[in-house]
Amino acid sequence: MTAILSVERLHTGYGKIPVLWDVSMQVEKGSITALIGSNGAGKTTTLRAIVGIIPAWKGRIVFAGEDVTKLPSYRRVEKGIVLVPEGRGIFPQMTVYENLLMGAYNQRARQKIQESLERVFNIFPRLRERLNQKAGTLSGGEQQMLAIARGLMALPRLLMIDEASLGLAPKLALEIMNLVKRIRDEEGLTILIVEQNVHYALNIADYAYVLETGRIRMEGPAKELAENPEIIKAYLGVH
Amino acid sequence: MGVGGLVSGSLLLGGFVAGLVVGSLYGLAALGLSIIWGILRVVNLSHGALIAMSMYLAYLLTVMHGVPLLASILLTLFIGFVVGVVAYYLFVHRVLGGPELASLLSTFGFGLIILGLLELKFGGIARTLPVESSVIEVGHVPIMTIQIIGAIVAAAIAIGAYVLIYRTWFGRAVRAVVMNQEAAALMGVNVTKILMLTFALGVLFATTAGTLLALAYSFTPETGSKYELYSFTIVVLGGLGNPLGSLIGGMILGVAEQLTSIVASGSWGPLVAFLLLIIMLVIKPTGLFAKL
Numbered sequence: 001m002t003a004i005l006s007v008e009r010l011h012t013g014y015g016k017i018p019v020l021w022d023v024s025m026q027v028e029k030g031s032i033t034a035l036i037g038s039n040g041a042g043k044t045t046t047l048r049a050i051v052g053i054i055p056a057w058k059g060r061i062v063f064a065g066e067d068v069t070k071l072p073s074y075r076r077v078e079k080g081i082v083l084v085p086e087g088r089g090i091f092p093q094m095t096v097y098e099n100l101l102m103g104a105y106n107q108r109a110r111q112k113i114q115e116s117l118e119r120v121f122n123i124f125p126r127l128r129e130r131l132n133q134k135a136g137t138l139s140g141g142e143q144q145m146l147a148i149a150r151g152l153m154a155l156p157r158l159l160m161i162d163e164a165s166l167g168l169a170p171k172l173a174l175e176i177m178n179l180v181k182r183i184r185d186e187e188g189l190t191i192l193i194v195e196q197n198v199h200y201a202l203n204i205a206d207y208a209y210v211l212e213t214g215r216i217r218m219e220g221p222a223k224e225l226a227e228n229p230e231i232i233k234a235y236l237g238v239h
Numbered sequence: 240m241g242v243g244g245l246v247s248g249s250l251l252l253g254g255f256v257a258g259l260v261v262g263s264l265y266g267l268a269a270l271g272l273s274i275i276w277g278i279l280r281v282v283n284l285s286h287g288a289l290i291a292m293s294m295y296l297a298y299l300l301t302v303m304h305g306v307p308l309l310a311s312i313l314l315t316l317f318i319g320f321v322v323g324v325v326a327y328y329l330f331v332h333r334v335l336g337g338p339e340l341a342s343l344l345s346t347f348g349f350g351l352i353i354l355g356l357l358e359l360k361f362g363g364i365a366r367t368l369p370v371e372s373s374v375i376e377v378g379h380v381p382i383m384t385i386q387i388i389g390a391i392v393a394a395a396i397a398i399g400a401y402v403l404i405y406r407t408w409f410g411r412a413v414r415a416v417v418m419n420q421e422a423a424a425l426m427g428v429n430v431t432k433i434l435m436l437t438f439a440l441g442v443l444f445a446t447t448a449g450t451l452l453a454l455a456y457s458f459t460p461e462t463g464s465k466y467e468l469y470s471f472t473i474v475v476l477g478g479l480g481n482p483l484g485s486l487i488g489g490m491i492l493g494v495a496e497q498l499t500s501i502v503a504s505g506s507w508g509p510l511v512a513f514l515l516l517i518i519m520l521v522i523k524p525t526g527l528f529a530k531l
Contacts, residue, residue, distance in 0.1 A: 053425070073425065078427055089422030090422070094418070102423075
């Protein structure tokens with residue numbers, strides 16, 4: 001296995017306030033990697049720095065062997081780094097179809113729109129039925145499906161999903177997580193997920209990093225971490 | 240105009256048609272203000288000055304440098320677009336996302352610079368472009384052919400702008416930026432480029448309207464302020480960011496102005512604009528066709 005993403009000693013933050021210190025991590029090609037941690041640990045900030053929404057203060061981000069640290073976000077999307085943001089970030093006044101088209105905005109993805117549409121309808125058949133509906137009128141679960149489908153329309157080489165289960169009923173959250181796993185299993189896509197629900201994340205991930213107050217505190221195969229007493233005590237709610 | 244206080248139906252019909260013609264140009268001018276306001280959330284207080292600038296650019300090229308009229312119009316529009324790009328980076332980009340007062344002051348200052356330069360170069364004397372145009376009469380109201388051509392061009396541009404915003408990749412990106420800038424960036428949209436092009440397009444619409452108005456009417460550096468007032472009224476009438484709303488709003492104002500000039504006096508135009516503005520703000524502040 002080779003790393004498609006390598007984050008090396010990343011420092012960043014907002015304004016003058018640092019959030020991440022010396023964060024290093026790798027994402028293997030074709031794997032599901034989880035970034036877990038409590039609220040405010042810096043998980044979302046890490047994803048935002050990887051996709052280029054916020055700049056790296058120090059350190060490097062290497063994607064598919066290329067240093068992308070200084071590239072603007074739209075260039076990183078073109079290269080295949082795609083983030084499904086926390087809160088879904090759908091365009092509420094656009095239809096489901098227009099949202100999916102926006103996913104395929106980058107030049108690489110525009111060439112294969114029909115193919116991509118068939119692919120996402122195969123995974124999320126409910127979206128085909130809602131094609132002309134305004135995205136803002138979808139249920140929470142459907143909006144999450146749309147957000148992930150829109151991410152897939154961009155033809156990602158690395159799909160990052162921030163808090164896919166947030167705000168969803170447990171059954172629906174589980175369904176979404178299983179779909180994420182199915183996307184990896186069927187398409188071999190590399191996925192980096194950020195989850196507050198550590199149980200969900202470790203259940204589908206191959207490898208995981210634990211972030212605490214802006215620093216990587218622990219890492220290892222997901223199954224090992226799921227059995228680690230410290231993790232069990234801190235995140236899985238068992239004392 | 241009426242006999243014994245009465246106004247004939249044919250005169251009203253003529254006023255109505257003349258209102259539609261001139262209103263199309265008002266609508267195009269307003270479209271420039273509307274898309275900048277609706278998309279960048281910047282109230283461009285240099286709008287009137289930019290309209291005046293385009294009138295004088297066409298005058299400078301045609302009258303002072305002997306450039307053929309059509310070539311000078313096209314050159315004016317090109318310069319207008321370039322001015323829009325430069326003005327975006329100098330006066331708008333830095334204040335985006337800041338307090339509203341910052342963009343108001345910044346664009347107001349830009350407008351003052353333009354007006355100062357126009358006063359310096361041309362003074363306050365009214366100027367006209369050397370245009371020869373036939374006149375047709377609709378219900379005893381004379382309308383210049385060049386005005387009708389200008390109105391058709393303005394309507395075509397407004398419809399084109401609608402297609403651009405609702406049927407193209409660029410338009411979808413613009414609407415995405417309006418709804419959620421960060422999500423748009425995550426889709427691979429170059430947000431700064433979209434905002435810059437939108438501002439330049441807004442300036443291009445304003446300068447196109449200014450040039451077309453200059454073909455039929457005399458102008459001074461202060462002329463732009465009248466069209467700026469009309470543009471604000473039309474944006475409120477037609478709704479923010481909707482090109483067809485601007486066109487229809489412009490036509491409503493144009494017809495109201497022309498009919499007022501028939502039953503009362505031409506100098507009542509700004510009063511009509513203010514009245515429409517106040518009535519719309521009370522009845523439907525989002526405008527008749529708000530959509531984006």
